[in-house]
Amino acid sequence: MSVRVLIVDDSATIRSLLKAELSRDPEIEVVGVAGDPFEAREAIKALSPDVITLDVEMPKMTGLEFLEKIMRLRPMPVVMVSTLTQAGAAITLEALEIGAVDCVGKPDFDGLAEKVKMAARARVRPLVQRTALRVDHAPYRPSDKVLAIGSSTGGVEALITMLSVFPENCPPTLVTQHMPATFTSSFAARLDRTCKPHVEEARDGAPLRTGCIYIAPGGATHLRVAGGTQRVCRLDESDLVNGHRPSVDVLFTSVAQEIGARAVGVILTGMGKDGALGLKAMREAGARTLGQDESTCVVYGMPRAAFEIGAVERQAPLGSLGRAALDLCSVEMRGAA
Structure with a gap:
């Protein structure tokens, strides 16, 4: 069956371009268009679309x-359409946090059809007020371990949830989230404002420090770790891996090779299989590995692929993954009861 799409945009030109782009795909049917949210509300009632494309500014x-x-009222898959500027990126990050499945940039609409079809398969939950997670576990005790996290569709909300429990002295943490180039600096800044550790977009040669989280820049480079005992971030412009740059597999594989058993890997929500082989390499090198469980994923693709090949040591719901990762990175208490 075709994916039924409603296009919502105040520009007649953009509506026409979006319709033409989506109509090229035989698996997609554009069932309607709307010029503002009030028209869209009536169209949703009348047409019951599978997916909405929604303009940010109307x-x-x-x-x-x-x-x-x-x-809040009728949860359904939404793909945001945004101008790819720093201001547009900040707004779209808010949309992804609220519950949009994915985003696409004007005017080229890169990958729009695939994102719409992926959105139709996403698990969308009602929006609820985010509350602080209560942590009853022992405090984190810094060790020499490094944490690597990979995520894609639904990853913005997942990372905010996971990193919100991290203390100021968290393990050096590297994150590869599939995201366009314009978005990652805004995302890092957003996390830095809301999380206790320092969060920054990774720079080539940046030393890995306790209390710091490094977000892979989107678009042009992969993030790796290098340096053995003097661990640093490395960015390289090599080819796409699994259709992505940055790629989770590239990050995880470098962690397996450079850090081995002194690492912990976590794979979060996302479509496809990027990260599965890299996480398996980490586990085979002695690292501890975790995967987000199906019930809390927006898209149970990457965690499923990793779990099915034996890369995931244990699956856990999103709400407990942050604490679980910290426990695996923490100095072990000798002689504890």
Whole structure:
């Protein structure tokens, strides 16, 4: 069956371009268009689309405001359409945090059809107020371990949830999240404002430090770790891996090779299989590995692929993954009861 799509955008030109782009795919049917959220509300009732494409900036009600209403009252897959500027990136990150499945940039709409089809398969939950997670575990005791995390679709919300429990002295943490180039610096800045550790977009040669989280820059480079005892971030412009740059497999494989058993790997929500082989290499090198469980994933693709090949030591719900990763990185208490 075709994926039924409703296009919501205040620009008639953009609506026409989006419709033409999506209509090229025989697996997609554009069932309607709307010029503002009020038209969209009536179209949703009448047409029951599988997926909505939603403009960020619209008259009468912003895309963010409309998205929040959708996610509270009638949760459904939404792909945000945004101008790829720093301001647009910041707004779109808010949309992904609220519950949008993915985003696409104007004017080229790169990968739009695939993102729409992926969104149709996503697990969308009602928007609920995020509350601070209660932590009853022993405090984190810094060790020499490094944490590597990979994520894709749904990863913005997952990373915010996971990293929100990290203390100021968290393990050096490297994150590869599939994201366009314009978005990663804004995402790092957003995490830095909301998390206790320092969060930054990774720079080539940046030393790995306790209390720091490094986000792989989007688009042009892969993030690796190098240096043995003097561990640093390395960025390289090699080819796409699994269709991605940055690639989770590239990060995990470098961690397996350079750090081995002194590492912990976590694979979060995302479509496809990027990261599965790299996480398996980490586990075979003696690292501890965790995967997000199916019930809390927006798309149970990457964690499933990793679990099925034996790369995941243990699966856990998103709400407990942050503490679980910290426990695996912490100095062991000798003689504890």
